[in-house]
Amino acid sequence: MTSRRPPTAQQFVLEELRRAITTGRLRPGEPIRQEVLAGELDVSRVPLREALKTLQGEGLVGHRAHRGYFVEQLSLDDLREVYLIRDLLEAEAVRRAVGRLTDAGLAAAETAQAEVERAAEAADVLAMAEANRRFHMAIFECAGLPRLVRLIRTLWDSTDAYRSVYYAEEHNRQRVIEEHRATLDLLRRRDAEGAVALLAGHRAAAVQAIESMLG
Amino acid sequence: MTSRRPPTAQQFVLEELRRAITTGRLRPGEPIRQEVLAGELDVSRVPLREALKTLQGEGLVGHRAHRGYFVEQLSLDDLREVYLIRDLLEAEAVRRAVGRLTDAGLAAAETAQAEVERAAEAADVLAMAEANRRFHMAIFECAGLPRLVRLIRTLWDSTDAYRSVYYAEEHNRQRVIEEHRATLDLLRRRDAEGAVALLAGHRAAAVQAIESMLG
DNA sequence: TATTTGGATTTTGGATCCAAAATACAGGAA
DNA sequence: TTCCTGTATTTTGGATCCAAAATCCAAATA
Structure with a gap:
C-alpha cells in the first residue's frame, strides 16, 4: 500500500482535504481560508478551489458567494x-x-x-x-x-x-x-x-x- | 419570470452550460474546448472550469486528466x-x-x-x-x-x-x-x-x- | 453607552500568464 | 505502402496578478 502521489495537484489536494475533514483536522463549521490552506499544501489556490468544488458536490463542504467555503457539519x-x-x-x-x-x-x-x-x-x-x-x-x-x-x-x-x-x-x-x-x-x-x-x-x-x- | 443575471460569473456560466447541454447545443461525447467556450460566454477559463467541476459532480460532464471535459451521453x-x-x-x-x-x-x-x-x-x-x-x-x-x-x-x-x-x-x-x-x-x-x-x-x-x- | 458610519484590511472571484501533457503531423526506415 | 519517430502545435493544469465584495475596527453621533 505505498500511496504514490497522484498525477495532478488537484487530485492530491482532493485526497488531502478528504483526510483533513474526516479526521477532523478541518473542523465542521469552520471557514476555509484558501490562502493558508494552499500554502500548507504547497499549491496555488486554483487547484484547491476546484477540489473544493467537487467536495461541495459531495456535500462535504458548503459555499456561499463571496463568503467562501466552509466544512459542512453533519447533524x-x-x-x-x-x-x-x-x-x-x-x-x-x-x-x-x-x-x-x-x-x-x-x-x-x-x-x-x-x-x-x-x-x-x-x-x-x-x-x-x-x-x-x-x-x-x-x-x-x-x-x-x-x-x-x-x-x-x-x-x-x-x-x-x-x-x-x-x-x-x-x-x-x-x-x-x-x-x-x-x-x-x-x-x-x-x-x-x-x-x-x-x-x-x-x-x-x-x-x-x-x-x-x-x- | 424576468431572469436576472446571477451575481457571479460562475453561476451564470453554470446556467448557460446546463441549457447548452440539455438543448443539445453541446453534443454528447463532444470534447469541451475551454478557450472557445469561455470566449463565447465572455468570461475567463477559471469560472468556466469551476462550473464544469460542479457539472462533473452531477454526472452531466465527464473529465479525464490532461484530456479535458466532455459532455457525458446518457445511453x-x-x-x-x-x-x-x-x-x-x-x-x-x-x-x-x-x-x-x-x-x-x-x-x-x-x-x-x-x-x-x-x-x-x-x-x-x-x-x-x-x-x-x-x-x-x-x-x-x-x-x-x-x-x-x-x-x-x-x-x-x-x-x-x-x-x-x-x-x-x-x-x-x-x-x-x-x-x-x-x-x-x-x-x-x-x-x-x-x-x-x-x-x-x-x-x-x-x-x-x-x-x-x-x- | 449603544449604534451607526466610514474607511482600512482581508478574502474571495476572476483574468492573465506560464508550464507540462497530449495530439497532430511530417519525414524517414522497413 | 505502412509503421515508427521526432517535432510543432494545441490544450489543459497551475501560478500569479488584479478587482470586487465582505469583514473589521475606530471614530462620530444620538
Missing part, C-alpha cells in the same frame, strides 16, 4: 437521513447484485473481507475502513448499475468521519467481521432478501452506536 | 437507471411528504400546477418543464428531508434533455396535467400509497414514451 438528523437514503439504495443494489452474482464478484468480496479481518486484528482503523468499503462496493458493483454505485459511494464519503469513530471500538470491529461473514454465506446461497435484511441491520447497528457515542 | 440504459433510482428515492419522499403535509405545502403544489396548465396551454415546453419541476419538488420538500430532495434534484438535472423531448408532444402534456390533478386529489385525501403508485406510473409512462421516441 445527527443529517446522519440519519444519509443512512435512510443508503437503506433505500443499497437494498436495491444488493437485490440486483445477488441476481447476477459472478464468481469473480464473490471472490472480490472475499478478498476484501480477508483484508478487513487483517486490519481489525492489527487494530488499524483507517485500513479497516478502507477494506470495509471495498467489501461492500465489491458486492454493489455486481448489480451492474454504475450510477447507483457512484451515488452510494458519495453517500459513504459524506459520513466517513463517523465511521472511523465506529471502528475505534474493539467490539464494533468484531461485530462487523461477523456480519460480513454471515453476509458472504447468504450471498453464496443466493439469498437476496436475507442479505438485504442482514445488511439493513448492519447499518442500523452502526448508526445506533454512533448516535449513542455522540448523543 | 438508454443510463436513462433507465436514473429512473430506477428516482423510483426508490421519490417513493420514500412522497410517503413521508404525505405524512407531514401542510396547507402551505399543498398550496405550493397547487400553485405550481396552475403554472403547468398555463404553460401547457401556451405550448411553452421550457416553462412547462420548469413548472412541472416546481410541482414535484413542492411535494418532496414536505418530507422534511433536505438531502434526499437535493439528490432527487440532481437526478432530474441529469435527464433534463429527455424531459423536454417528452413535453414536445401535445398528448404527453395533457397526460401530465391529468396525472398531476389526480395526484393533488390523493394528497388532499392523505392517501400516501395511492400517490406513490400514481407517481410511479407517471414516471414509467414518461420513460416508456421517451424510449419509443428514441429507440
